[in-house]
Amino acid sequence: MKELFFELSQSWQLEPLEMTGAIALWLVVVSAIVLSFVATFAGVTSWVERRVAGRMMSRIGPNRVGPQGFLQWMADGLKCFLKEDVIPNEVDKPLFRFAPYLVFTGTFAAFAALPFGYGIVAADLNIGIFYVTAITALVVIGILMAGWSSNNKWSLLGGVRSAAQIVSYEIPSGLAILSVVVLAGTLNLQAIIAGQGGFPWDWYIFNNPFTLMAFFIFFASILAEGNRTPFDLPEAESELVAGYLTEYSGMRFVFFFFGEWANLWVMSALITTLFLGGWQIPGVADLAGVVAGVQGAAKTLWILLSVVVFFAKTLVLVFVVIWIRWTLPRLRVDQLMVMCWKYFVPFGFLCMMGSALFVLIAQSPLGETVHLVVRLALTGLGGLVLLLFVRRTILNVRELQDPFYFKVLE
Amino acid sequence: MTQLILEDQHGETTMVNMGPQHPSTHGVINLRLLLQGEVIAKIDPIVGFLHRSIEKLGEMTPYPGFLPYTDRVDYLSAMFGNQVYCMAVEELLGVEVPRRAEYLRVIACELNRIISHLIAVGTMAMDLGAFTPFLHAIRERETVNDFMERICGARINYSYMRIGGVPRDLEPGLDKDILKFLDRFEKFIPEFNRLITGNEIFVRRLIDLAVIPAADAISCGLSGPNLRSSGVDYDLRRDRPYSAYPEFEFRVVTGEGYRGQTGDCYARYWVRIDEMLESAKIVRQALLGLPEGDVKAKVPRKITPPKGEVYSAVESSRGEMGCYLVSDGGEQPLRVRFRTGSFTAMTVLPKIVPGLMVADLTAFFGSLDVVAPEIDR
Numbered sequence: 001m002k003e004l005f006f007e008l009s010q011s012w013q014l015e016p017l018e019m020t021g022a023i024a025l026w027l028v029v030v031s032a033i034v035l036s037f038v039a040t041f042a043g044v045t046s047w048v049e050r051r052v053a054g055r056m057m058s059r060i061g062p063n064r065v066g067p068q069g070f071l072q073w074m075a076d077g078l079k080c081f082l083k084e085d086v087i088p089n090e091v092d093k094p095l096f097r098f099a100p101y102l103v104f105t106g107t108f109a110a111f112a113a114l115p116f117g118y119g120i121v122a123a124d125l126n127i128g129i130f131y132v133t134a135i136t137a138l139v140v141i142g143i144l145m146a147g148w149s150s151n152n153k154w155s156l157l158g159g160v161r162s163a164a165q166i167v168s169y170e171i172p173s174g175l176a177i178l179s180v181v182v183l184a185g186t187l188n189l190q191a192i193i194a195g196q197g198g199f200p201w202d203w204y205i206f207n208n209p210f211t212l213m214a215f216f217i218f219f220a221s222i223l224a225e226g227n228r229t230p231f232d233l234p235e236a237e238s239e240l241v242a243g244y245l246t247e248y249s250g251m252r253f254v255f256f257f258f259g260e261w262a263n264l265w266v267m268s269a270l271i272t273t274l275f276l277g278g279w280q281i282p283g284v285a286d287l288a289g290v291v292a293g294v295q296g297a298a299k300t301l302w303i304l305l306s307v308v309v310f311f312a313k314t315l316v317l318v319f320v321v322i323w324i325r326w327t328l329p330r331l332r333v334d335q336l337m338v339m340c341w342k343y344f345v346p347f348g349f350l351c352m353m354g355s356a357l358f359v360l361i362a363q364s365p366l367g368e369t370v371h372l373v374v375r376l377a378l379t380g381l382g383g384l385v386l387l388l389f390v391r392r393t394i395l396n397v398r399e400l401q402d403p404f405y406f407k408v409l410e
Numbered sequence: 411m412t413q414l415i416l417e418d419q420h421g422e423t424t425m426v427n428m429g430p431q432h433p434s435t436h437g438v439i440n441l442r443l444l445l446q447g448e449v450i451a452k453i454d455p456i457v458g459f460l461h462r463s464i465e466k467l468g469e470m471t472p473y474p475g476f477l478p479y480t481d482r483v484d485y486l487s488a489m490f491g492n493q494v495y496c497m498a499v500e501e502l503l504g505v506e507v508p509r510r511a512e513y514l515r516v517i518a519c520e521l522n523r524i525i526s527h528l529i530a531v532g533t534m535a536m537d538l539g540a541f542t543p544f545l546h547a548i549r550e551r552e553t554v555n556d557f558m559e560r561i562c563g564a565r566i567n568y569s570y571m572r573i574g575g576v577p578r579d580l581e582p583g584l585d586k587d588i589l590k591f592l593d594r595f596e597k598f599i600p601e602f603n604r605l606i607t608g609n610e611i612f613v614r615r616l617i618d619l620a621v622i623p624a625a626d627a628i629s630c631g632l633s634g635p636n637l638r639s640s641g642v643d644y645d646l647r648r649d650r651p652y653s654a655y656p657e658f659e660f661r662v663v664t665g666e667g668y669r670g671q672t673g674d675c676y677a678r679y680w681v682r683i684d685e686m687l688e689s690a691k692i693v694r695q696a697l698l699g700l701p702e703g704d705v706k707a708k709v710p711r712k713i714t715p716p717k718g719e720v721y722s723a724v725e726s727s728r729g730e731m732g733c734y735l736v737s738d739g740g741e742q743p744l745r746v747r748f749r750t751g752s753f754t755a756m757t758v759l760p761k762i763v764p765g766l767m768v769a770d771l772t773a774f775f776g777s778l779d780v781v782a783p784e785i786d787r
Contacts, residue, residue, distance in 0.1 A: 057545035153426045157448065157768070229539060230611055239769045241432060327605075329612045330539025332769045333448055396604075399597070 030122050034111050042261035043073035045318065049261075052319070053326045083250035088151070091247065095149035099142045100248070100255035106138030107259040110266045115189050117279050117307030118287050128189035129177055132270065133170065136225070139259065140166040143227075143234060146256075147244040158243025161333060162227065162234035168340045169224040169231075175348030176218035179211055179355035180204050180274045193278030194288065205275040206378040208371075210354030215275045217344050217351065222267040224336070227260070229325040233333060268317035269310075276313050279306035423451055430459050434537045434772040437782020441759070441775075443768070450771060453763040455756050461786040468746030473499055473713040474573060476746070481567035483731075483748055484784040486529055489515075489522035490726035491748075492571040497652065497722040498735040499573045502715035510703040511575035512654040517696045518561060518570055519653075519724075520689040521588075524595070525551040526727035527635075527682040527689075530779040534679055535606045537776035538615055543606040550598055553591055560584050573713060575706030585697045592690050599687060607683060616679060617670025620762050620774040624673065630761065631754040634729025636778055639665030639681040640673035646725035653724075658695045660688045675777040682779070714741055728752050728779060752784035 047062065047070060054061025062069035087096060112135075113128040115121045125131050140163055147159015181187060183204055184195040196203050205215045224231035235243035245256055272278055284290060291302050331339070362371040426443045429435040438459035444452040464483060468476050480491035493515055500507060507515075532547030555565040560581055562570035570576060606612055622632070627640035637644060645662040647655040663684040665677030715737045723732040729751025736745040755778045763771055 053541070057542050058549050059545060153424055153445075161448075232539065233769075239434065239772050326542050328540060329535060329606070329609060329615065330769075331611060332615055332767065334767070335614065396601075 034122055035108070038108060038111055038262045038265070039258070041265050042258050043077060045261045045264055046076070046257070047073045048318075049322050049325075052322050056323075056326045077254060080254040081251050085251060086249050088247055090151045092149035092151065095145050096247075097252075099146035099149060100252040100259075102142030102145060103139050103259045104142075104255045104262075106136055106142060107262045107266060109135045109138070111262075113189060114266065114269050115193060115273060115278060115310070116269075117310050118291060118303050119190070120303065120307060121190060124190055125188065127187045129181065129187050129192070129270075129274070132189075132266070133174060133177065136263075136266065137166070137170065139225075139263075143244050146248070147234075150244065150247040152246050154240045154242075155244050155246045158234045158240045158246070161240075162244065164333075165227075165231065165233060165336060166225050168337060169221040169344075172217050172340060172344035172348040173221035173225060175345070175352050176214040176221065177274060179214040179348075179351040182352065182356045182359055183207060183211070189273050189278075193273055193280060196277040196280055198277065198280040198282035198284055200277075200382065201372075201375040201379040202280070203275060203277040206375050206382060208355065208358040208374055209378065210351045210358065211275070212378055212382075213347060214351035214355070215271075217348050218274065219271060221340075221344060222270065223321065223324070224340070226263045226267050228264075228321060230328040230330050231336060232325075232330060233336060264318055264321060265314065268314045268321065271317055272310060272313040276317075278313075279310040281305055281309050422446060428768075428771070434775065435782070436533060436775070436780060439756075439780070439782050439785070441771075443771070445768070448767045448769075450763055450766050450768065453759055453771075455759050457753075457756060457785045459786065460783045462783070464787045465746050465748060468743055470742060472741045473715070473743065476743070477572070478567070478569045480733075481569055482783065483787055484726065484728065484750065484752070484781055485566060486781050487522050487526040487727045488566065488568045489519045489570060490724050490731050492568065493519060493653070494722055494724045494726075494731050494733040494748075495735075496571045496573050497724070498720050498733040499713070499715065501720045501722060502718060502735060502737055503573070503709070503713065505574050505707050505709055507575050507653075507707055508704045509654065509701045510579075511705045511707070513696050513700050514561075514576050514580065514705060515571060516654050516658070517588075517693050518558075518568070518576075520693045520696070521554050521557060522568075523689045523727045524686050524693075525554045527686045530682050530727075530776075531602075531679060534773070534776035534779075535612070537772045538612060540606055540609075540612065543602065546598075546602060546605065550595060557584065557588055557591070572706060572709075574709035575704070577706065579705050580700075585700070589694065589697060592694055595690055596687065599683065603683070607680070613669055613676060615769075615773055616676035616777070617674055619670075619675045619770055620766060620777070621671050622673045622758060622762060626758070626761060627673070630758040632729065632751075632758060633754065634725065634727070634751045635663075635681045635685060636678060636729060636751070636755055636758075638663060639677040641665060646723055646730060650723065652722075654696070655692075657699075658692045660692050663688060675773055678777040678779075712741065714739060723749070726751060728781065728784060729754070748787055750784045750787065752780045752782075755780050756785055 051061040062072040065071040184192040428441040440456040442454040481488035483491040528547040532544035535543035732749035734747040738744040
């Protein structure tokens with residue numbers, strides 16, 4: 001996209017000052033595109049989450065506004081924006097007002113470096129993954145601010161829990177990222193995807209046993225960083241009323257939740273990028289070469305296909321995260337910390353070292369064959385686990401199908 | 411009131427009001443906590459927000475008219491309030507309840523125990539952050555509520571029993587429907603266990619947590635599932651038989667440390683799960699062996715029991731529910747007094763809670779299955 005922009009600006013032969021203006025305009029346009037995507041995604045996901053939760057709890061979920069309740073998120077958003085902006089008397093007003101925007105910014109800014117498809121990225125940074133982990137750390141400051149400024153003991157407990165939790169889990173997630181980075185040899189998210197292939201055995205998750213472990217560590221840590229169940233301690237309803245959210249209502253409350261659902265995309269997209277082959281289309285070995293070889297509509301189609309693949313993988317992960325949220329109970333604070341420092345951090349180090357070792361093994365004379373065998377074996381293992389899971393689900397469903405159940409009262 | 415205000419002795423503690431509007435106090439209860447970080451240094455339970463002077467109202471109401479108030483003693487297990495009051499008045503009057511009526515009472519009570527325990531285990535899962543099990547439990551409860559509606563016309567506040575029996579017989583076909591539900595319910599419990607009971611996070615949150623030793627449980631006057639989960643094998647249905655219970659076979663469930671120790675939160679949870687299955691067994695036996703006959707004994711329209719006092723007790727879903735009744739020979743009781751399981755369960759808090767974390771307190775409080783109106787009456 002950047003190339004396109006420079007081609008255009010050169011063909012128009014802009015003056016330097018006009019050039020600055022054009023760049024500023026370009027930035028605004030790109031931000032607007034990304035923002036509208038994030039807003040739509042967050043809104044629709046809120047509806048999806050509620051419907052999915054409804055199905056899991058054997059109830060219906062929102063189904064009144066629009067077909068299947070699809071417009072519920074608009075109605076809710078509108079309602080919250082029209083509500084009175086309540087700011088309690090005793091709060092630290094500037095901090096209280098500012099905190100939601102910081103949380104939102106932290107999540108939203110991450111979208112700048114996230115890939116959406118082949119070549120579709122707002123800013124193709126060469127330190128992409130580093131930037132994402134750094135900028136999402138803004139969220140913790142916002143949450144801590146919200147907890148402190150609310151002048152409410154429950155909020156403060158929530159804020160402090162959140163600070164401890166997010167800062168701790170940055171370490172294992174960073175280590176898990178590093179174990180992928182040593183394989184890819186770059187921090188650039190597009191290049192990390194380019195280093196993988198279309199089929200599961202080409203993905204980094206099945207690259208070696210250590211990245212498989214790193215995948216699970218990364219998945220759990222990023223759930224913890226995003227305050228999702230089973231790590232939603234900062235806003236634990238049954239313990240801390242609503243944690244740092246307790247005093248918020250209306251628009252500011254929406255900003256927090258906007259950030260939370262947007263974060264759902266950030267975490268899923270990151271996992272897809274790092275471990276699940278990103279936008280790599282199965283069967284296409286060299287997408288960059290293919291795209292460079294064709295012109296016009298064919299080029300657009302290829303890029304669109306890569307976007308579809310990326311979105312499919314990401315949305316499956318979004319569903320998995322929602323699914324986890326409505327299935328698992330919450331951990332206790334000390335259990336959370338024990339899990340991080342006693343298990344995830346040491347095993348994260350192991351993953352990084354092991355991955356590096358595997359790079360060396362793959363470079364040795366017989367390495368190529370050994371690596372292929374390991375990859376295929378791991379993929380087979382993953383497939384087997386998936387099959388067993390599906391089988392068990394089918395058996396459970398069959399066992400519980402009871403024609404009398406809902407008819408008992410007729 | 412001054413002694414209720416907690417003193418800040420350590421200089422590093424925070425006083426926090428948990429309740430009266432807190433999501434996991436299960437009603438209007440105020441727990442004053444003195445926190446050191448997240449660890450509770452001291453707890454002061456303050457009750458009385460839901461006092462409705464039911465016992466005083468009893469002294470101003472004729473005997474039959476007091477019956478609907480007994481629903482409100484514990485709104486999650488209203489049948490037991492009905493039964494304990496009816497048993498007290500019947501004992502004063504010297505009325506013999508027909509066997510069929512006793513069986514119907516047992517069926518209603520055990521169904522009530524099932525739905526009360528469903529709420530208990532469901533809310534306990536919710537206190538630990540898992541929402542789905544709660545709604546699955548509620549789904550089963552709704553089915554039983556529909557049965558209750560067909561048995562007595564009400565879904566929550568039943569007012570089912572009358573002095574001398576029950577007002578009407580089972581409607582035709584209801585027994586078959588209840589048996590069908592029991593078949594389904596016996597499959598539901600394993601499903602529920604797969605969903606939450608065996609969940610490793612859930613188990614790790616509960617085992618070895620807030621252990622109440624048997625001696626403490628007895629000295630605090632705990633009863634019902636809370637007492638049995640501490641390893642004390644005591645059940646009024648078996649040890650002081652009333653109604654038709656001697657005619658049924660059932661196991662008294664005690665908490666023998668399924669995982670962790672006897673008397674921990676997981677034992678209290680598990681005892682309730684098991685008791686639901688035992689109740690289902692009792693309902694099944696009662697429905698299959700339902701004797702023929704009247705459902706109500708002959709009782710004078712104007713009830714004036716002779717002078718005297720009586721204490722009757724039933725095994726409610728929250729422990730021993732007792733009714734102490736004094737009659738002066740008039741149309742209204744001279745004194746009515748209820749003994750409830752929730753109130754005694756509150757007394758165990760200051761002993762066990764200090765040293766736990768806030769998150770543990772919600773788990774512990776949920777495992778005691780306290781219902782706020784039953785504490786205050």
